[in-house]
Amino acid sequence: VNIKDLDKVSILGLGLLGGSLGLAINRAAPGVKRVGYSHRPITRRKALRSGVIDIVCPTVEQAVRDAQLVILASPIGTFEQLFIDMAPHLPSGCVVTDVGSTKVLPTQWAQKHLPRQVHFLGSHPMAGSEQRGVDYARDDLFNLAPCILTPTAKTPKSVIDFLRQFWTLLQMRVTQLSPAQHDRILARISHLPHLLACALINCCDLNQTLLCGKGFLDTTRIASGPPGIWRDIVVSNADPIDEAIGRMIKELSRMQTAVRRKDDKTILKLLTAAQLKRNKLVTQKMNSKELPA
């Protein structure tokens, strides 16, 4: 498929990500027909009424019929069944991708269930928020954010090119990692931070947190994210997350030792290293326009 020939996209799952995808496609390529599926009637009605899609289908079969590009935008725990349900109905040459936060398992499920003449390539647009549902869909959610493609050795170059072009059309900065690399890195920069935010909230007393400042609120923002979606992410990436939590506990133990000894030199060294590293990160995100200067 050439991106210029794309005239139809099927979006399975119409929450924050699926809905925003519909809006972003409409903004970037108004000619492309957006077909949507959700298992909930109320979400289907809302999605149609708010214009995040053009056509809504009550079954996966209808939603993927004649599809050129199918995008899974539902919780990861639903993926395997979706692959099974769509497999008999996908047209030959069709490209299937997803926007899930882990990549090894979805790639394995796709290999297991999808027919040979269909191409799966995982995508991970690094966009979202702690909010949930089509009501929060925004046409600029993906703008200038990173998007990670996770091809395997078997992925045809034409499919990689196609999805690169697709996400670039939506203003994303596309990079590539293997599914395993992706999951290891994401365990550290996304899944671990989520669990940290949750653990921090969980080990504080609500009445005590009422005295908090903006720092605590920012540090814990992502803990307001939907638990079911995050449970799926965590379970589907258990080993790398286990390893990432282990690294974090080691790092915290180092800090604890320094604090206990009132070792001001080591404390300053750790704080300075963190400040420098984060400031570099922010500078680079500003240079790439991902963050406002």
Added chain:
Amino acid sequence: VNIKDLDKVSILGLGLLGGSLGLAINRAAPGVKRVGYSHRPITRRKALRSGVIDIVCPTVEQAVRDAQLVILASPIGTFEQLFIDMAPHLPSGCVVTDVGSTKVLPTQWAQKHLPRQVHFLGSHPMAGSEQRGVDYARDDLFNLAPCILTPTAKTPKSVIDFLRQFWTLLQMRVTQLSPAQHDRILARISHLPHLLACALINCCDLNQTLLCGKGFLDTTRIASGPPGIWRDIVVSNADPIDEAIGRMIKELSRMQTAVRRKDDKTILKLLTAAQLKRNKLVTQKMNSKELPA
């Protein structure tokens, strides 16, 4: 002192907090004369030029002469020497406070070094940012944020009332805790989150973090705070922070065990508890207008 008779405030330290204090006082009580001290000539010039204070002094002695209210707004590591330097020059009946993030040690230092006829009462306005210096001073930094007063059994009620009125004038929500309670709670809701943000950044590779989304940036924002100021905070509150890190490591170990076992029920329970607790916190902060609705 009655708040209505206040006509002069001495601010020692003219960074983000001292500067914002000068601006906020000018907005809330334009008649009050703001006297400022900084040990750096360039900060003294900047503070005067940008109008955060009315009069600048190159010595502590000059800055506190005839003071009704003295506010320490420099890093905690400078407090003991400031108390020693100001002690011989403070007028009788003068109230001394500070805006530092720990309270047990400053209260002890004040008891040790200040004369009997001077009243020290610690304050902790829960306002600030990861930015540093008088350039970032804002007249609304303190608006609607919590401010914790930390009286001891010996603090006269009139002094508590006076500082309550002062911070209320600057639109703050004043509460009271003992110095020890304050330090234990703040270790959990402020000092621990700071160290967590730093530890998270420190255990990630810069190149990998470039792929991160907004969640990681928010979770680590406070790690960009000034390391020297935070070193002082951490060293001056070592025992409660040691205990808070210990709690956090326990909470993380619980999560790690659940993740390793792919125990989806326990994972969901931990994530749901965190979401509910944070949402309650946000609702309460919205109700008190600390956060926009």
